[in-house]
Amino acid sequence: MSNRIDVKKTYKLYINGAFPRTESGRTYEVKSAKGAFIANPCLASRKDLRDAVVAARAAHAGWNKATAYNRGQILYRIAEMLEGRRAQFVDEIIQVTGVTKVKAEKEVTDSVDRLVWYAGWTDKIASLAGSTNPVAGPFYNFTIPESMGVVAAIAPETQSLLGFIDSVAPIITSGNTVVILASTKAPLSAMTFAEVLATSDLPHGVINILTGKKEEIAPWMASHMDIDALDISGLPAKLHAETKVAGAENLKRIHSFKSADPGRIIAFMEAKTVWHPIGL
């Protein structure tokens, strides 16, 4: 037993439901908290981002059109799959970050619970963020929130699983698709989470995951004209201004968040107001 050689995992990207290597051929080294080598994840390039955006854009129509009930069931399914692989995530978190087992278990537990929480929001957020508007005239007038399209996100560096889920879940809850850059130092949870996604009935392209460097990818995210919005919660504050400046080219909606709340879902939705006459 003791002399068995481990079969180590090659960590790749997750784009359009597949696990490609970066087109750049580059990798970087991830080490444990104690400095030991763990893995060589992909150092994603702007071209990987480009491919991921294409996948996310293609997936948007279908995911947006899926019923809220269906999206809720899929989010719940993701939680089920994550629950079943708790041990693996706990191990990876400990391995990479060196936190205690109790802490790691709490993060995984919170992650599962958070997914369940968001699963329940899919068919409720519209009643919070929408309205019927009593206009002064013979018109039926209502405002409904709907997804924006493709949202890019930069996951927080710490809490590499929970932070990641807090980034992607509110984005996809409403029908957006997402391209997310995982925590640079601790990308393993995100890439293992991709395996959860791959077995969760989530349509290909709804969540696309890159690993690599924030300073390298963020500017390309900010300037990409086919990205509608950007969650920069995981981007260092010193990079926010230049990201927002670049994002202004197509007036991206750029937000960063401190906690999980329904406002996070609403921030990546557009309010659409529809007027129709009322008459015989």
Place this chain on the structure above:
Amino acid sequence: MSFEYAPAPESRAVVSIKPKYGHFIGGKFVAGSKHFPTVNPATEEVLSQIALAGKAEVDAAVKAARKAYTTTWSKMSGKERGKYLYRIARIMQERAREFAVLETLDNGKPIRESRDTDIPLAAAHFFYHAGWADKLEYAGLGTSPKPLGVAGQIIPWNFPLLMLAWKVAPALAAGNTVVLKPAESTPLTALLFAEVCQQAELPAGVVNIVTGDGSTGALIVNHPGIDKIAFTGSTEVGKIIARAVAPTKKSVTLELGGKAANIVFDDAPIDETVEGIVNGIFFNQGHVCCAGSRLLLQENVAEEVLHKLKNRMEKIRVGDPMDKNTDVGAINSKEQLLKIIELAAAGDAEGAERWSPACTLPAKGFWFAPTIFTGVTQAHRIAREEIFGPVLSVLTFRTPQEAIEKANNTPFGLSAGIWSEKGSRTLWASQQLRAGVIWANTFNKFDPTSPFGGYKESGWGREGGRHGLSAYLKGVSHE
């Protein structure tokens, strides 16, 4: 003998325009240093000399707004704030005719529109938001939402008083104070509004109005003492503002350009559709960010609709904006007229076919006849760029899917129109269209309860309704 409409000019006697205006800062009118003229675009008559605010004036206005925010307005109960807003709404209603005449003189829009649309809606915005002031905890932003502080507001020339109301009413209701800059070419109703604030005994500094041009606007946008920027205008300037505030903590809402598709399906109620097309593009001379400037006709009814549209356009009355029978007034400025002429010429050059009804335009002033271009394709400049004038580009489509693809094939996403008597198709199309306001079997309707604002490059945020109010409150999780 025949049946002719009278020149039925609204009386100008109701307004008194001063030869020169200053700024409204800290509850008082203060003299400006430099001045520029504001002109009646229908006659080119100089109406008054308007002060150009520089750094000192903007500083003073921000300081007054901050002081009012800290010492008075943020401490006042919502109930009391609301009463001031109700007072303002009432005084605007009392002086509605005065506002309408002044608006028409300064802007060039027909008196029928300023009288029946702009001014009543502006008063309605104050009335609506007055009621929010003591109910902010029910606005869906948590139990104690807070105002942002001092709001810098920059508004356009197409609906001068109405845009002021869209900005000032929610800001004040939420407990903010404001520094507002009206457009360079249409400052007069904002200055009359300052008098209304005085009559309403609004605490000094809660509303400050500085006049000027783009340089004044830039001073407001870049002012460190301002917490929130609200802008309505071009997408180009909107992007400049977005970049300027990027390094700051300022929150921003932007109401920008559009190139709305107005989609006519073959089962549309045809006569009302023709009215809607006319209203969609010729209302306010087409100076409307949400104008239905791209007409998408289903091919099997295109000929019939165009025939009826042309007949209807023959009846449009272009001319003296003060005439109560006028449908289309003057183009707001020479600059805007040149832009319209240039884009229409591009339509000619690119092979689209131009048509206008026979109409005699006044010799003086800035005028452009109602115009349609047929044979327009997606690639034409007049199908892509905002003309902001009475110029309609007509395209055709074969299937509902094609209509939606064409409608959405633009970086803008402010509004869209759908004409059909089939409910399921209307709802389908309204879902598919990537735009913030969808008018089905109507067009260019506005209401204070109804959120307005765009997708994509048409802006950030909404104005009107609970959604618009939230743009002036803290209480959500994101920064």
Place this chain on the structure above:
Amino acid sequence: MSFYGLVDGSDASLKSYLNNLSGVDQVGAEARAAMLATRSIKTSSKRWAIDTAITMVDLTTLEGADTPGKVKALCTKAVRPDPTDSTVPSVGAVCVYNDMVSVARTHLDLIGGQHVPVAAVSTAFPSGRASMSVKIQDTQDAIDAGAAEIDMVIDRGAFLAGRYIDVFNEIVQIKQVCGDKAHLKVIFETGELVTYDNVRKASFLAMAAGADFIKTSTGKVAPAATPPVVLVMLEAVRDFYEMTNTRIGVKPAGGIRNTKDAIKQLVLVNETVGPDWLNPTLFRIGASALLNDLLMQRMKMDEGYYSSPQYVTMD
């Protein structure tokens, strides 16, 4: 018969034709009518409009209590609306029940009103509830008694039940009775058809069947000749003219009581079908009280001060 080539007279072709007409959006139609109501006309045009409106009035009495005396008085008023001012034109017609036609015709001829036609309401007015033979007889009687215009009601029950062909055939038959002796005005009773879609359908149905005029109402049901209803009918008339090159007249009746209302109607005509329709051969207003208001407004324009009902004759 050809029916202008629009339908072949069969139930199927009529149904298919009417069901393929474009719908009317109530809110949009009412908004358009309201907008046109804000037009103001020149003072000189107003004088012309008042006189034109007088010539368009179908001066009407349609009461169970009508007597020869009442009808004669009405005829006198019709010929010379203002006995003190000979420049006031005669009205468009006198409109009475079948049995009063000969009284009216005889009296008009007696007082020099040969130029004023008598219109008779017909086909079991106002309900239209009678057998076809009665309706034909009703019409024939009126024509025999000297009616030059027949204001028939349609069978609203048949229309609402979807039996368009029955409504159509009735109009065709009454038109045959009218021949070249009388103009046929077809009354829809729009207050009972309720929707503008129905008004548009009824307009095309009646025009195809041979109506010379289409008329809103009997005056017995409210709402009657509201501006949007008239707008929708004028739009149908305009479209019909474009298709067939035939000008059909329009007669709003009921609810038009003062000069302002009448001028609003003229504005609708001017903007929708154009000035060709601004004469009594193509536009009539069914009214009684309206005439005196027109006269008072006319006096005001002449005298420069407001008149009083005491200075116009009650009938």
